[in-house]
Amino acid sequence: xxQIASIILAAGKGTRMKSNIAKVLHPxxxxxxxxxxxxxxxxxxxxxxxxVVGHEKDAVEQTVRALAGSRSVAFAHQKEQLGTxxxxxxxxxxxxxxxxxxxxxxxxxxxxxxxxLTRLQKAYAKCGGPVAMTAFTTPAPGTYGxxxxxxxxxxxxxxxxxxxxxxxxxxxxxxxxxxxxxAFIRRAVPKLKTNNAQGEFYLTDLVALAAQKSSVALVTADxxxxxxxxxxxxxxxxxxxxxxxxHHKLMKSGVTIQSPETVHIDIDCKVGTDTVxxxxxxxxxxxxxxxxxxxxxxxxxxNSIIKDGAMVxxxxxxxxxxxxxxxxxxxxxxxxPGAHLKQNAHVGNWVELKNVVLGEGSKANHLAYLGDGxxxxxxxxxxxxxxxxxxxxxKHQTIIEDDVFVGSDSQxxxxxxxxxxxxxxxxxxxxxxxxxxxxxxxxxxQLNKSGLAKRIKSRLKAKKxxxxxxxx
Numbered sequence: 001x002x003q004i005a006s007i008i009l010a011a012g013k014g015t016r017m018k019s020n021i022a023k024v025l026h027p028x029x030x031x032x033x034x035x036x037x038x039x040x041x042x043x044x045x046x047x048x049x050x051x052v053v054g055h056e057k058d059a060v061e062q063t064v065r066a067l068a069g070s071r072s073v074a075f076a077h078q079k080e081q082l083g084t085x086x087x088x089x090x091x092x093x094x095x096x097x098x099x100x101x102x103x104x105x106x107x108x109x110x111x112x113x114x115x116x117l118t119r120l121q122k123a124y125a126k127c128g129g130p131v132a133m134t135a136f137t138t139p140a141p142g143t144y145g146x147x148x149x150x151x152x153x154x155x156x157x158x159x160x161x162x163x164x165x166x167x168x169x170x171x172x173x174x175x176x177x178x179x180x181x182x183a184f185i186r187r188a189v190p191k192l193k194t195n196n197a198q199g200e201f202y203l204t205d206l207v208a209l210a211a212q213k214s215s216v217a218l219v220t221a222d223x224x225x226x227x228x229x230x231x232x233x234x235x236x237x238x239x240x241x242x243x244x245x246x247h248h249k250l251m252k253s254g255v256t257i258q259s260p261e262t263v264h265i266d267i268d269c270k271v272g273t274d275t276v277x278x279x280x281x282x283x284x285x286x287x288x289x290x291x292x293x294x295x296x297x298x299x300x301x302x303n304s305i306i307k308d309g310a311m312v313x314x315x316x317x318x319x320x321x322x323x324x325x326x327x328x329x330x331x332x333x334x335x336x337p338g339a340h341l342k343q344n345a346h347v348g349n350w351v352e353l354k355n356v357v358l359g360e361g362s363k364a365n366h367l368a369y370l371g372d373g374x375x376x377x378x379x380x381x382x383x384x385x386x387x388x389x390x391x392x393x394x395k396h397q398t399i400i401e402d403d404v405f406v407g408s409d410s411q412x413x414x415x416x417x418x419x420x421x422x423x424x425x426x427x428x429x430x431x432x433x434x435x436x437x438x439x440x441x442x443x444x445x446q447l448n449k450s451g452l453a454k455r456i457k458s459r460l461k462a463k464k465x466x467x468x469x470x471x472x
Contacts, residue, residue: 002125005098005182006041007091010034010064010107011054011078016231022056024107025063026235029242030266030285033229034060035067036110042071043114044121046103050094052087054078083200084176085192092185101132102185104178104203108228110238112177116226120179120219129214130184131207133157134175136223144173145204147218154216157204161197174204175226179217184210242267258297272308296330304335321353324360342377356387359402372414373398382408382426389414401436 014023024034034051041049049068053060053075061075074094078087088104095102101124103117116134124132133154135147146167148156157174158167188209192201210216229235246267247260254273257263265271265283272291279297283289287301290308295301298315306312310323313330321335326344329335333347338355341347345358348365356370359377364370366383372395373387379400387398388411396414400406404418407426418424419436427443434440 006046013055037105084203085201123217127217130181131210132179132217134177146170147172156208376402384409
């Protein structure tokens with residue numbers, strides 16, 4: 001198939017979004033709108049991909065570069081918004097040496113599929129003319145441009161504001177996706193006029209110019225596939241469609257999703273067979289979940305790796321974390337960036353880890369904060385323990401070697417190392433290294449004052465009674 005170039009129109013502000021953010025940067029299923037046409041261009045092996053930018057130019061370019069990675073993308077700056085025809089001519093400045101068909105995509109149409117574009121390429125090759133276009137039929141065409149036909153072939157596209165009353169009844173409408181010969185664009189765009197209701201250079205007028213001398217190829221698509229995102233409601237509907245597609249593919253591959261209407265899974269996430277995803281779970285931004293895992297209700301997992309057989313219990317939050325096979329977190333546990341649970345490690349309720357490796361089979365089951373540390377195998381961290389990792393200026397590390405027992409309500413004042421097999425007594429504040437197999441204890445000696453509790457209670461009771469009497 002003939003090699004193509006691509007122009008992606010992404011210069012518009014998108015005023016109906018009511019946003020300071022460029023429309024093409026609004027996310028659906030974890031990816032900005034511009035991601036979707038960009039990926040289609042790459043999948044079709046475009047020789048050159050040109051993104052026409054305008055509103056929020058720098059932010060759009062930065063996002064596109066990040067999405068493109070090592071793949072080459074050119075940018076064309078449309079300084080004035082003078083219409084789609086002007087936008088395409090702006091993009092053509094980056095295709096001076098290209099000859100062949102140019103695919104023109106909108107930056108806000110995320111549901112378009114490669115198969116539809118492949119049909120468009122075939123229709124273009126078959127018709128022999130310079131233009132192939134897409135359209136769809138709808139009983140409620142609204143403000144879409146109408147496709148005018150003669151003997152079943154497109155002869156023009158009439159923008160809604162320029163339509164006659166009769167033309168407004170046409171149900172075949174323009175989808176705004178084209179494959180057009182580069183040489184024809186160069187010849188025809190300078191002929192475009194602004195004598196229309198919006199005073200703009202319409203790209204759609206190229207259809208009438210092409211139809212004067214040759215056939216224009218037409219490919220129809222499903223309305224949902226080619227709809228654009230013009231406002232927040234459109235974004236919601238598009239996301240629902242994408243979510244349904246993501247869920248169906250995962251369930252067909254052997255994943256159980258409980259109450260799919262409540263579950264959100266971003267488009268770039270992976271979930272293995274026999275994993276169960278509970279009601280209300282959110283799996284976000286490139287997370288990878290292995291086989292046989294359990295993700296309980298309300299869990300939020302962002303950019304994390306969860307290996308086979310691991311369990312994320314209810315309402316736990318993971319962010320840039322790793323769980324090895326058999327590891328468990330929660331309920332209501334929190335793994336912050338750099339947290340790594342080794343095989344069969346356990347983190348329980350209200351335990352927070354940040355930049356900590358918790359060794360194989362080790363446990364921190366209750367009410368603990370562990371920040372900036374390395375914890376070996378078979379370690380038990382008691383309830384209420386804290387790694388005091390920050391001195392107000394710098395972060396410091398706590399190292400706990402294998403088979404250590406740390407009693408409840410203990411504090412490790414970093415930097416500190418607790419040697420293999422050591423025992424930290426309950427309520428200890430560790431400020432110095434603890435040798436292997438040693439007992440660390442640092443709490444005041446307990447004193448019992450006989451009968452003092454009774455006298456204190458009597459005094460306090462009398463004071464309270466006096467205060468109550470005074471208020472009356």
